[in-house]
Amino acid sequence: MSIVLFKAILVVLIFLISLGIAAYSTYGERKIAAFLQDRIGPDRAGPFGLLQPIADGVKMFLKEEIIPTVSDKLLFIAGPSMFMLTALMTSAVIPWGLPLEFGGTVYALQVADINIGILYIMGVVSLGVYGIMIGGWASNNKFALLGAIRASSQMISYELAMGMSVIAVLLMTNGSLSLNNIVQSQGEGKLYGFINISGMNWNIFYQPVAFIIFLVCSFAETNRTPFDLPESESELIGGFHTEYSSMKLGLYLFGEYINMFISSAVISCLFLGGYNFPGIEYLGTVLPHNIVSLISVAALFGKIFFFIFFFMWVRWTIPRFRYDQLMRLGWQILMPLAIINVLITGGILTFFGN
Amino acid sequence: MSSQIVFYMLAALSVLSALFVVFSKSPIYSVLWLIVCFFSIAGHYVMLNAQFLAIVHIIVYAGAIMVLMLFTVMLLNLNKETEPHKPAMLKGAAIVTGGLLMLVLLAAMRSVQPAPYVAPEKADVGFVQNVGMKLFTDFLLPFEMTSVLFIAAMIGAVVLAKKEVHE
Numbered sequence: 001m002s003i004v005l006f007k008a009i010l011v012v013l014i015f016l017i018s019l020g021i022a023a024y025s026t027y028g029e030r031k032i033a034a035f036l037q038d039r040i041g042p043d044r045a046g047p048f049g050l051l052q053p054i055a056d057g058v059k060m061f062l063k064e065e066i067i068p069t070v071s072d073k074l075l076f077i078a079g080p081s082m083f084m085l086t087a088l089m090t091s092a093v094i095p096w097g098l099p100l101e102f103g104g105t106v107y108a109l110q111v112a113d114i115n116i117g118i119l120y121i122m123g124v125v126s127l128g129v130y131g132i133m134i135g136g137w138a139s140n141n142k143f144a145l146l147g148a149i150r151a152s153s154q155m156i157s158y159e160l161a162m163g164m165s166v167i168a169v170l171l172m173t174n175g176s177l178s179l180n181n182i183v184q185s186q187g188e189g190k191l192y193g194f195i196n197i198s199g200m201n202w203n204i205f206y207q208p209v210a211f212i213i214f215l216v217c218s219f220a221e222t223n224r225t226p227f228d229l230p231e232s233e234s235e236l237i238g239g240f241h242t243e244y245s246s247m248k249l250g251l252y253l254f255g256e257y258i259n260m261f262i263s264s265a266v267i268s269c270l271f272l273g274g275y276n277f278p279g280i281e282y283l284g285t286v287l288p289h290n291i292v293s294l295i296s297v298a299a300l301f302g303k304i305f306f307f308i309f310f311f312m313w314v315r316w317t318i319p320r321f322r323y324d325q326l327m328r329l330g331w332q333i334l335m336p337l338a339i340i341n342v343l344i345t346g347g348i349l350t351f352f353g354n
Numbered sequence: 355m356s357s358q359i360v361f362y363m364l365a366a367l368s369v370l371s372a373l374f375v376v377f378s379k380s381p382i383y384s385v386l387w388l389i390v391c392f393f394s395i396a397g398h399y400v401m402l403n404a405q406f407l408a409i410v411h412i413i414v415y416a417g418a419i420m421v422l423m424l425f426t427v428m429l430l431n432l433n434k435e436t437e438p439h440k441p442a443m444l445k446g447a448a449i450v451t452g453g454l455l456m457l458v459l460l461a462a463m464r465s466v467q468p469a470p471y472v473a474p475e476k477a478d479v480g481f482v483q484n485v486g487m488k489l490f491t492d493f494l495l496p497f498e499m500t501s502v503l504f505i506a507a508m509i510g511a512v513v514l515a516k517k518e519v520h521e
Contacts, residue, residue: 072382115481115482119406119413122413126418130389133421137382149428152421153425156422159418
């Protein structure tokens with residue numbers, strides 16, 4: 001099997017997994033919301049309501065497609081398409097597991113190991129705002145426009161703190177921007193230099209502040225509660241997707257879940273060791289290489305599922321911020337905190353070595 | 355050969371999108387075409403082995419500056435009726451300055467020697483480590499001067515936006 005064919009299969013596989021996880025995130029969200037509010041949640045379609053996402057999808061496709069006559073038709077359609085496109089693009093640089101080996105050839109479980117991986121993610125995330133802005137403006141509706149403007153200013157504000165918190169992590173990995181190197185460096189060496197558990201040298205133990213800043217910023221970037229002001233239904237009806245119906249609305253809702261999945265993957269790779277898990281070296285000596293690879297993929301997905309659960313847990317626990325509180329948190333608390341964190345990390349690395 | 359084809363496609367895209375920026379009737383479309391133009395220029399950077407520059411170009415220009423521009427244009431509510439008619443003197447001044455700019459550009463273009471594209475000797479010339487090294491050794495003074503300039507601009511923006519407390 002040639003590398004190109006393998007990459008093509010990997011791309012399709014990741015695409016399908018992203019869509020599958022996004023679909024079942026909607027089910028998970030409703031079940032978790034029901035659990036937190038002492039309800040049962042969806043249980044009619046199939047056993048435990050497991051077919052609910054399919055029923056929802058069919059409903060979305062069959063609903064009437066409405067395009068407002070006063071809207072800009074081309075951009076009205078381009079908005080949700082771009083949102084979905086940028087949501088799906090990020091997954092290209094994430095290392096999903098240890099490389100597989102078939103007949104002496106090594107197949108890396110990563111679509112593209114570019115040496116600017118983390119910057120690529122920041123770039124695509126910063127483009128994500130266009131889908132919302134174009135859709136909100138093209139609707140020709142005041143509520144949609146307000147939602148779009150809130151979304152864009154919120155995303156620009158939190159991107160800065162996000163980038164700053166990533167810089168502190170990059171300082172730890174000798175300045176390599178490749179996600180693969182960042183994940184690998186967390187699997188080597190001893191935690192704090194003396195705790196000898198293989199595959200446990202995670203960045204979260206060195207950079208807890210950066211982790212918290214990054215986590216908060218990814219909530220803001222994915223427009224999730226407590227930062228879902230672009231679509232706050234109590235003030236803006238539905239925000240940027242007020243005018244949308246049918247599958248175009250579905251794409252917006254779906255894209256949000258894919259964003260959630262991808263940002264969970266990025267958080268896991270940057271701070272929780274990616275596909276590394278405790279005891280990875282020991283397992284490598286007793287099990288065949290490919291089995292260990294599959295276990296490492298499972299470990300990464302375990303971390304991703306935890307973060308998706310965390311996103312939902314927060315959504316049904318914490319109320320929405322007010323807009324001035326959101327801006328104050330971003331600019332006056334997270335941003336200085338991230339800069340101080342970079343300075344302290346740099347100082348420690350310069351004066352005390354590793 | 356294939357890189358030449360990619361270059362011509364990118365070049366055509368850059369020129370066409372830049373033309374669309376100027377000729378679009380709606381300012382929103384102008385902004386969107388400018389984003390396409392920035393992407394094609396980022397593509398040129400990748401062709402020159404400057405991946406870091408390419409992605410920073412996208413993050414800074416397409417991701418931040420153009421979002422702010424789109425933001426402003428969306429709030430302006432530009433219609434044909436509300437467009438103010440400029441006085442004739444202003445139009446004349448615009449023609450003269452535009453002509454002068456074209457003169458300068460033509461003069462600069464005249465001295466350009468067309469040369470074939472030479473691939474850089476090292477493939478990693480545009481990697482972040484090498485760019486950073488260059489910036490903080492050979493180009494330290496210009497780099498620091500730029501940041502001073504940015505601070506001046508930021509302070510200026512804050513002063514302009516600040517509320518008058520005393521009056």
